[in-house]
Amino acid sequence: MTDGAAKPTQEPAQPQRQRMEADIVCVGFGPAMAGFLTTLSRQLVNPDGTPAVESAVMPGAPPQVLCYERADDIGFGVSGVVTRARGLRASFPNLDPREIPMAAPVTEEKVVYLLDPIGASRRSWPLRAADACIRAFQGLVPFEHDAVELPWSPAFLHKTGGLVLSMGQFMQWVGAQVQGTGTVQVWPGTPVAEALIEDQRVTGVRLLDQGVDKRGQPGEGFMPGMDIHAGLTVVGDGPVGPIGQQIDAHFGLPEGHHTRDWAVGMKFVVDLPAECSLKPGTVLHTFGFPEPEIFGFFYVHPERVASLGIFVPSWFDTPVRTAYRYLQHWMQHPYLWRHLQGGKLRSWGAKTLGESGRRGEPHLVGDGYARIGEGSGSTNVLTGSGVDEAWTTGTLLAESVVELLKARRPFTRQNLEETYLQRRRASWMEAEARVAEKSRDGFQKGVVRGVIGMALAGLTNGRFALGGEPVPPYRRIPTLEEYYRGRIPVTEIERLRKECSTKGVSLHGALMQRCGWPAIAFDGQLLVSHQDALLLGGKVQAPPGYADHVVFLYPELCERCGTKICIELCSGQAISPGESGVPAFDREKCVHCGACYWNCALPVPGNPERMNISFRAGTGGLHSAEN
Ligand SMILES: Cc1cc2nc3c(=O)[nH]c(=O)nc-3n(C[C@H](O)[C@H](O)[C@H](O)COP(=O)(O)OP(=O)(O)OC[C@H]3O[C@@H](n4cnc5c(N)ncnc54)[C@H](O)[C@@H]3O)c2cc1C
Ligand code: SF4
Ligand code: SF4
Numbered sequence: 001m002t003d004g005a006a007k008p009t010q011e012p013a014q015p016q017r018q019r020m021e022a023d024i025v026c027v028g029f030g031p032a033m034a035g036f037l038t039t040l041s042r043q044l045v046n047p048d049g050t051p052a053v054e055s056a057v058m059p060g061a062p063p064q065v066l067c068y069e070r071a072d073d074i075g076f077g078v079s080g081v082v083t084r085a086r087g088l089r090a091s092f093p094n095l096d097p098r099e100i101p102m103a104a105p106v107t108e109e110k111v112v113y114l115l116d117p118i119g120a121s122r123r124s125w126p127l128r129a130a131d132a133c134i135r136a137f138q139g140l141v142p143f144e145h146d147a148v149e150l151p152w153s154p155a156f157l158h159k160t161g162g163l164v165l166s167m168g169q170f171m172q173w174v175g176a177q178v179q180g181t182g183t184v185q186v187w188p189g190t191p192v193a194e195a196l197i198e199d200q201r202v203t204g205v206r207l208l209d210q211g212v213d214k215r216g217q218p219g220e221g222f223m224p225g226m227d228i229h230a231g232l233t234v235v236g237d238g239p240v241g242p243i244g245q246q247i248d249a250h251f252g253l254p255e256g257h258h259t260r261d262w263a264v265g266m267k268f269v270v271d272l273p274a275e276c277s278l279k280p281g282t283v284l285h286t287f288g289f290p291e292p293e294i295f296g297f298f299y300v301h302p303e304r305v306a307s308l309g310i311f312v313p314s315w316f317d318t319p320v321r322t323a324y325r326y327l328q329h330w331m332q333h334p335y336l337w338r339h340l341q342g343g344k345l346r347s348w349g350a351k352t353l354g355e356s357g358r359r360g361e362p363h364l365v366g367d368g369y370a371r372i373g374e375g376s377g378s379t380n381v382l383t384g385s386g387v388d389e390a391w392t393t394g395t396l397l398a399e400s401v402v403e404l405l406k407a408r409r410p411f412t413r414q415n416l417e418e419t420y421l422q423r424r425r426a427s428w429m430e431a432e433a434r435v436a437e438k439s440r441d442g443f444q445k446g447v448v449r450g451v452i453g454m455a456l457a458g459l460t461n462g463r464f465a466l467g468g469e470p471v472p473p474y475r476r477i478p479t480l481e482e483y484y485r486g487r488i489p490v491t492e493i494e495r496l497r498k499e500c501s502t503k504g505v506s507l508h509g510a511l512m513q514r515c516g517w518p519a520i521a522f523d524g525q526l527l528v529s530h531q532d533a534l535l536l537g538g539k540v541q542a543p544p545g546y547a548d549h550v551v552f553l554y555p556e557l558c559e560r561c562g563t564k565i566c567i568e569l570c571s572g573q574a575i576s577p578g579e580s581g582v583p584a585f586d587r588e589k590c591v592h593c594g595a596c597y598w599n600c601a602l603p604v605p606g607n608p609e610r611m612n613i614s615f616r617a618g619t620g621g622l623h624s625a626e627n
Helices: 031-041 086-091 125-136 167-180 242-251 323-331 334-340 387-406 413-425 428-436 441-445 447-459 490-503 508-514 530-538 555-559 565-569 595-599
Strands: 019-027 065-068 080-083 108-114 147-149 163-166 184-187 192-198 201-207 210-212 218-223 227-235 262-271 282-287 295-301 305-313 344-354 369-371 550-552 607-611 613-615
Touching: 019 031, 019 201, 031 065, 031 086, 031 167, 031 184, 031 387, 065 227, 080 295, 080 387, 086 387, 125 447, 163 167, 163 295, 167 184, 192 227, 192 242, 227 242, 242 369, 262 323, 262 530, 262 595, 282 334, 295 334, 305 323, 305 334, 323 334, 323 508, 344 530, 344 595, 387 413, 387 428, 413 428, 428 447, 441 447, 490 508, 550 555, 565 595, 595 607, 595 613
Parallel strands: 019 065, 019 227, 065 184, 108 282, 227 369
Antiparallel strands: 080 163, 108 147, 192 201, 201 227, 210 218, 262 305, 262 344, 282 295, 295 305, 550 613
């Protein structure tokens, strides 16, 4: 029998957030964490299988160590690498490159100045004068294929005795060894959403919620991310890691430190044509083209495969900092194209680098946490080296952790300062970081000054450098009208802007073409459209049921933003013109490079160091371990 009264609809009960205890929880599995876990995992158990040190959460067992990696598998990040491999060899004294796919010892290194064969690049008058002299006196300099191979390069750039690696392949090789010890667990496809912070102490991490809509609201199949509590949280989530960002926002940066220097790195892995004669281990570094500010790299792996790409730096003062288009022009420079023509795209990707070095160093330790890797300011911009340094920070922390575990001392700020911080301050990488600290400041005032400043800092062990305090991007990026003044009339920019917005495409292609950059003649093999690079090269994916990880914080700022540089530079064409002037984000195209986080043109109200894009934890991205 029913009484006829309307019954209240019952909301389905939401699943409860689960909680787990561990001894050490780690965020990210990049080179830094690989160094940490390689060193740690070897010291947790005695040769007879008994614990060398005891777990606090599982008495009688070795410490419980869990590592969560955002990407869908180990080694799905991006880095075409040449490294001196000092840190790597210290961990693997008998390392044989033949055991690691795509690894080769460095055999030849060249630094090459590329002239502009097209006449479209934006060169200062000293550079134009230098180019004219080179062309006029080409019999006297090693000038060939519109390029000059420098007859000499400073020792601090050399990678003699080092290795050319595919970071993806190397990470998979290390990952298998680390997990093979049975003492640590690595969980790919598991982004960490936030650090748990109680009373100024980091007590663990919370994993990302699943079964939510784009805004993070629970939907069908909602599963709240688990909380992992641990005595020590190791943060190695790279230069744009959300946990590093959260900790910086909570605890602040040391006085005078900032993270205003960075670069967007974009690369192709290419099957070189059969007739290519470049030997495995060949390392080419270029500068001068497609724009003077853009550096290029070309590393040759065994079996006629190469990793090649460009870095677009923070001090490239243009509102169209597009890496993909510039990469294609760079590849077609005659000096490089003679090796590449007829080659085939194998893999593609992009990622940003934190280039502030010591100046960007956060608080390295605190109660319950320690920072390692690029997010801890380890990358050396003078020597162009990040992997070895990141790896070494991990090994130094692991030695410190073992020392503390053996002494049964807790992971307090003081104990971590007395062990990890001390080791780090006494290390080779710290000494070299001091030399590099101001080495690139000259670039703030132009390329010629930048190159001279680098040489000065490198050759004087950091005693001298050319000044130029780095400024945040919004103070560097001119409006489109300012940048193209004298080249494209304001009315034409407006017309192109409207046309591109109507088509839902970025503007840089039209602007660059207007300034003399030729259209790219796609060949479907190596010169492919950006979309094809995403699908064929990056194999980009995004599983459903997760919130958007790129969020425009103040849409009203976007509405009045004239450059919309986030659209122009997006490495995956994931940001496009949207309604009412607010860009639209498509998670399924995002390669998680973080370029939009660094490059946004406007700061948020009340914080001049914080831009209008929030870059959060997210799933998916690149699906290739060849980068
Ligand atoms: C194109 C390119 C070329 C380069 N070339 C060289 C070179 O030739 N030589 C050299 O020495 N260095 C090079 N570098 C720099 C080098 O790659 C970095 O310095 C190095 O990878 C830093 O290591 P890391 O472990 O600190 O950070 P990363 O390599 O950034 O690793 C961080 C890891 O954390 C994961 N992560 C992020 N957020 C989360 C989260 N919320 N939850 C879980 N996991 C998360 C990421 O997916 C990633 O796997 C290059 C970089 C690029 C982009
Ligand atoms: S996110 Fe930044 S760059 Fe993009 S439209 Fe908004 S304010 Fe401009
Ligand atoms: S939206 Fe994604 S692909 Fe585009 S710049 Fe941002 S992180 Fe990179």
